[in-house]
Amino acid sequence: MFSHLNEEGRGRMVDIGGKxxxxxYAKAHGYVFMSAKILKAVEKGEIKKGDVLAVAQIAGIMAAKRTPYEIPLCHPLMITHADIKFRIIKEYPCIEIISEVKTTGKTGAEMEALNAVSTAALTIYDMCKGLEKGIVIGDISLLEKSGGKSGLWKPEFVKEGKIINIAVGSKKGEEKKPVEKCxxxxxxxxxxxxxxGGSKKQVSIFAVESLKEVPENKMIEVMRGGYTENLTIVGIPLYYLVPENVLRVGTVEIEIESVGKESFVNGGRxxxxxxxxxxxxxxxTGIAKVGDTIGVIN
Known part of the structure; x- marks a missing residue:
């Protein structure tokens, strides 16, 4: 029987008195997707309703404190710390919202952290909806929790995919040749x-999902082109493949430095x-093989 149901199958608040x-501690995040134009206006403080991120931060903290008033069977907590942080992602215009909540008590702060992210996201939407109705809120999830009987919970990967090709080139300016492992x-x-070696751009990675950015009149030549990147991956949303995030495959860890080059090429892959x-x-250091799982770590 579910702990939130009584003998008659109706909802109840679980008795946690014996705990x-x-x-x-709980940490959660989520995303608000918008056009590059609106994202720039938010970043520069040019939205007429006011400072979007400042208001969203306070809204998120307030929501964390009011969670039991919104989630019917959620226990009230004496929150000792709550914070909201934002990351502007220009490569795929969106705002990542990260919440952290702490308390000392008999039950966890997961719902408070998730509610904080959700309300901060809704606040961003509310303040920008006059300029863009198509703003999308999504991918809200728990990143970490600790404390209580179950202790620490932290997923191995925030998002994961697969390596579908590895390629190595012995000379610059030439196509790289596929290998099974490296x-x-x-x-x-x-x-x-x-x-x-020699720079922070030691590994090049191509996400198959990026192909949706290719114009129809360029697709054939892009698909016919040989490999110019080291790792080809599939399955990870593009907005996770941005600077500062770290990818892990086996024991290998790769920190993303940049997306795209300083100058664009107009032909081929x-x-x-x-x-x-x-x-x-x-x-x-480590070994990567075709077919290995690769993921973004928390």
Whole structure:
């Protein structure tokens, strides 16, 4: 039987009186997607209703404190800390909202953290809806919780996908050749690759999802082009493949440095790689194989 149902199948508040008080922590996040024009206006404080992020931050903190008034069977908490942070993602215009909530008590702060993100997102929508009705809120999820009987919970990956190709090139300016596996070396890159070492762009990655950015009249030449990137991956939303995020495959960790190059190429596969290619530096050494799971870590 579900703990929130009584013997008659009706909702009830679970009795937590016998639980021990422990330090509790929860972290959640979510995204608000909008046009680049509106995102720029939010960042510069040019929305007529006021400072969007400042208002959304306060709204999120207030929502964390009022969670039991909105979620019927949620226990009231004595919150000791609540905060909201924002990350502007220009590469795929959106705002990431990150909440953190702490308390010392008999039950966790997961709902408070999630409610904070949800309300902050709705506040952003409310303040911008006069300029853009098509704003989308999504991907709200728990990132971490600790405390209580179950202790620490933290997913291995925030989002995960697969490596579908690995390619290494011995000379710059030439197409890379597919390999089944490769050693990826800390502060260097793929063993045997001409682009490894010497910069923060030690590894090049291409997400298959980026193909939707290719115009119809360019698609054939892009698909016919040979590999110019080291890793081809599929399954991770593009807005997770942005600077500061870290990818892990096996023991390998790659921190994303940039998306796209300084100058664009207008032909072949480099057309899309120069615009949406992902470049990063290697933080930890290991072996990567075609078919391996690759994911964004928290």
């Amino acid at each position: 021990k008080d422990t330090e509790r 050693e990826i070396i800390e502060n260097f890159g793929l063993k045997g690759d001409a682009h490894a 480099p057309y899309i790689v120069s615009r949406k290619g992902i470049f990063g530096h290697v933080k930890k």
